């Protein structure tokens with residue numbers, strides 16, 4: 202595994218920059234998640250690192266060495282694509298073995314077998330090992346694709362929204378498994394997603410991409426608690442952060458145009474009156490949709506609340522974030 206560095210990488214398609222001067226250091230043994238909506242440049246970043254595509258300018262380094270002239274095979278990366286890519290005529294076992302059977306590797310049979318069996322078990326596909334790839338469901342095929350990456354020990358694992366096609370239960374299981382694998386094996390991962398739960402739960406570092414630019418890079422906690430901008434603030438947080446005019450509550454600093462209040466930063470029981478518009482029971486918590494003057498707000502409360510639509514609650518902001526006219530957070 203290696204530290205991977207991107208230095209001012211730019212890539213333009215048809216005159217529009219898909220990546221605009223992205224510099225990023227992926228420490229050896231880290232789990233870096235790139236977070237951004239469709240079109241932000243996530244897949245393009247992975248393709249540059251893998252060698253499937255080349256930057257227009259800028260350089261990429263593996264363990265300090267430029268990889269500009271190396272093919273994808275020479276870079277020794279393991280990539281999982283958004284869309285599974287299996288050999289349809291082979292069985293699951295043969296698909297999983299394939300990366301280990303390269304003549305260059307000379308992997309002993311017993312090692313191949315134990316890696317394949319362990320990977321299949323982890324991905325809950327052991328019972329399908331002797332089935333043809335074409336007989337699998339979409340979710341099973343995607344698990345085999347992930348498995349084909351995990352049987353290898355590359356310089357870096359590159360994963361492009363690998364869990365997005367799986368059902369919620371399996372997605373939650375695999376999030377934990379991927380995180381465990383990385384934490385125990387010291388693997389280096391660059392993982393892209395637009396799913397903030399994946400980013401928060403798995404990442405050691407989160408990079409926030411906005412229209413081809415890396416606008417923030419830090420720990421999940423850092424990005425959540427100290428977002429650089431309104432854009433970064435709205436990437437993380439479930440339910441989404443409330444954004445209101447800065448003068449909605451007293452105490453805004455000079456230059457503040459908007460105030461950001463995460464649901465846990467709206468205290469109940471004291472303060473100003475708001476009307477409960479809708480109550481959503483989610484099992485472990487309850488979401489309250491409130492109307493405060495002309496603003497819609499969302500906040501969370503305990504699971505067993507007796508509040509109902511039409512009730513009045515009192516709210517008060519706690520630890521608000523303030524943003525200026527340019528959308529950047531004020532210190």
Ligand SMILES: Nc1ncnc2c1ncn2[C@@H]1O[C@H](COP(=O)(O)OP(=O)(O)O)[C@@H](O)[C@H]1O
Pocket residue numbers: 214215218219237238239240241242243244245246
């Ligand atoms: N091969 C390509 N040809 C033309 N435009 C592309 C190509 N690949 C990506 N783009 C454009 O680059 C931008 C970033 O795309 P992409 O990296 O796929 O974003 P993401 O993976 O974050 O959704 C988008 O505007 C997309 O349309």
Ligand SMILES: [Mg+2]
Pocket residue numbers: 243244245361
């Ligand atoms: Mg993509």
